Amino acid sequence: MTSALEELQKDLEEVKVLLEKSTRKRVRDALTAEKAKIETEVRNKMQQKPQERAEPGDSDKPAPVTAGYTVKISNYGWDQSEKFVKIYITLTGVHQVPLEDVQVHFTERSFDLLVKNLNGKSYSMIVNNLLKPISVEGSSKKVKTDTVLILCRKKAENTRWDYLTQVEKECKEKEKPSYDAEADPSEGLMNVLKKIYEDGDDDMKRTINKAWVESREKQAKGDTEF
Structure with a gap:
């Protein structure tokens, strides 16, 4: 033909x-x-x-597989040693991804993680405004079974980080009781004690109750002597 x-x-x-x-x-x-x-x-x-003069049956060939969408990582854990702040990210199967596809970029106050081509998706995590400066050269990553470990080398060793980021610190400080210089000092103290009581465990609550009773007894005794 x-x-x-x-x-x-x-x-x-x-x-x-x-x-x-x-x-x-x-x-x-x-x-x-x-x-x-x-x-x-x-x-x-x-x-x-050439593709416009394709041979019969070409349309039956499967399309090439393309990378999927990027998933933002929001769950992680962290702790610290004298030299490092350690961030743990759980990703099932990440140890099977080529090491070059697990990328971490550090700056003095941030890091970002990108894991490419994991089960047809990419995974991304960006942490800005770290609580304290880190050493870019001394920071690194490790890939373990189903886990990525990010090691941020503290620029000032033997210093404790109470929070991972400056934002977390500011949010926690906003939750603390505020002190009004013009307010009744005893009222401010009561607010602080109330906050401690609500957040405390059973031992803390018993201690506060005991102190409260003793304080009331002393106050009553002082009023009687007067």
């Missing part, structure tokens, strides 16, 4: 033969116009991209 291009080429050859034999001007003009038309069609066919 001949292709469309081959048919056009045959038509073109036949028009050329007829044009050579023709003697009438009107006929020659018509044949010349047809010849130009066929030549244009032949050029267009030959310039078609």
Whole structure:
């Protein structure tokens, strides 16, 4: 079975033969116009991209697999030693990913993690405004079974981090009782004791109750002596 291009080429050859034999001007003009038309069609066919002349069955081939969307990591744990702040991120199967696809970039007050091509997805975690400066050169990562461990080297060793980021510190400080200089000092103390009592364990509550009773007894005794 001949292709469309081959048919056009045959038509073109036949028009050329007829044009050579023709003697009438009107006929020659018509044949010349047809010849130009066929030549244009032949050029267009030959310039078609290979995919436009795909072989039968090409449409049945599976499309290439592309990377999926990026998942933001929000769950993690952290602790510290004298030299390092350690962040633990659990990702099932991460130890099977090529090491070059687990990337961590450090700055003095931040780090960002990118894990590529893990079960058809990428995973990203960005932590800005670390509580204290870190050493970029001394920081690193480790990939363990289902876990990425990020090691932030403390710039000032033997210093304790109460929070991972400055934002966490500010949020916690806002939750602390505020002190009003113009307020009754005893009222401020009561608010502090109330907060400690509500957040404390059973031993703390018993201690506060005992102190409260003793304070009331002393106050009552002082009033009687007066």
